[in-house]
Amino acid sequence: MNWKKLTNAEQIQEIKLLSEEKPVMIFKHSTRCSISSMSLDRLQRKWKDSDAEKVEPYYLDLIAGRNISDLVAKEFRVPHESPQVLLIKNGDVIYDNSHFGISYADLMGKI
Structure with a gap:
């Protein structure tokens, strides 16, 4: 899986613009949390190379970026959770879930 790292506030506006052409997924991961690691692993194991086209x-x-996560929560009006996945289309969140609710099938079904 070829992740783009979300590391600065300017990227939030870039994501909103990009989402007008192609949906954008943000995976918020806590490297100190075993549930977050399991959720990330489950998503990555099901990911197909062709999904990057979608x-x-x-x-x-x-x-490293809690302040960025707070900006994401504010900008997209979705309460912060960890782990959390957001799917953004046309500048708005069309799907979000957290913890063991993070599902590859549900996520891809929303695209």
Whole structure:
């Protein structure tokens, strides 16, 4: 899986613009949380190379970028959770889930 790292506030506007052409997924991951690691692993194991044609995946390290996560929550009006996946289309969140609710099938079914 070829993640783009979400590391600065300017990328949030880039994501909104990109989502008008192609859905964008943001995976918010806590590297200190075993549930987060399991959710990330489950998503990555099901990911197919061809999925990159359907959705642009972004990865947000919550330990390094908690302030970015707070901006994401504010900008997209979705309460912060960890782990959390957001699917953005046309600048709005069309799907979000967290913890063991993060499902590859549900996510891809929304695209």
